[in-house]
Amino acid sequence: MSSAKVNKHEQEKQRIEQVLKMLAIHYPQVETGLVYDNPFQLLVATVLSAQTTDQQVNKITARLFDAFPTAYEMARIKPADLEPYLRRVGLYRYKARYLVEASKIIVEQHGGRVPDQFKELIKLPGVGRKTANIILSSAFGIPAIAVDTHVFRVSKRLNLADEKNAELVEKQLETVVPVEDWVDTHHRLIAHGRTLCQARNPQCKNCFLNEWCSF
Numbered sequence: 001m002s003s004a005k006v007n008k009h010e011q012e013k014q015r016i017e018q019v020l021k022m023l024a025i026h027y028p029q030v031e032t033g034l035v036y037d038n039p040f041q042l043l044v045a046t047v048l049s050a051q052t053t054d055q056q057v058n059k060i061t062a063r064l065f066d067a068f069p070t071a072y073e074m075a076r077i078k079p080a081d082l083e084p085y086l087r088r089v090g091l092y093r094y095k096a097r098y099l100v101e102a103s104k105i106i107v108e109q110h111g112g113r114v115p116d117q118f119k120e121l122i123k124l125p126g127v128g129r130k131t132a133n134i135i136l137s138s139a140f141g142i143p144a145i146a147v148d149t150h151v152f153r154v155s156k157r158l159n160l161a162d163e164k165n166a167e168l169v170e171k172q173l174e175t176v177v178p179v180e181d182w183v184d185t186h187h188r189l190i191a192h193g194r195t196l197c198q199a200r201n202p203q204c205k206n207c208f209l210n211e212w213c214s215f
């Protein structure tokens with residue numbers, strides 16, 4: 001590599017380190033907004049959170065988890081029995097079906113416990129890469145970067161990634177973010193996307209990352 005290229009590479013590395021540092025300073029305590037007590041409840045809440053806010057999900061899960069505290073109770077019912085509990089979240093009929101089917105698989109193939117392996121998680125109905133990574137990182141403490149709409153948009157604006165789909169952005173983030181910061185960076189990018197770097201109206205003038213962002 002020529003010395004000019006080495007310098008550019010080093011500058012970019014330092015820029016990214018600064019971005020991650022500033023995110024950590026501004027969002028020191030980060031965690032999911034979903035309320036849950038165990039991996040099964042996190043799985044249920046995360047599936048329900050698709051196209052629904054965390055606050056809306058939290059409004060219904062207390063009653064839901066009282067009625068169906070584990071996969072065993074949810075595996076025994078029909079999706080129609082679950083629907084009355086889910087009516088206040090979007091796409092509730094699909095979600096009811098996914099959750100009952102996923103519960104059956106968890107009971108029949110995993111002894112009632114949510115698996116802690118990515119390849120098993122994504123076999124569960126309603127669980128894609130994003131949900132699987134959230135469960136791995138938040139329920140089991142396994143490093144993973146879940147790429148949702150905020151992480152995708154903000155990491156691209158900040159030039160932490162430039163790929164076109166979430167899976168490739170996830171891989172790029174895994175190379176530029178130190179592994180011990182994967183989980184927190186996921187939460188910090190979401191926090192930034194919700195507060196300053198919103199999809200339609202990013203508050204660039206007031207943004208503490210303005211200096212390091214070329215958007």
Ligand code: SF4
Pocket residue numbers: 157158196197198202203204205207208209210213214215
């Ligand atoms: S400067 Fe603007 S685009 Fe860049 S991270 Fe901040 S709000 Fe987002």
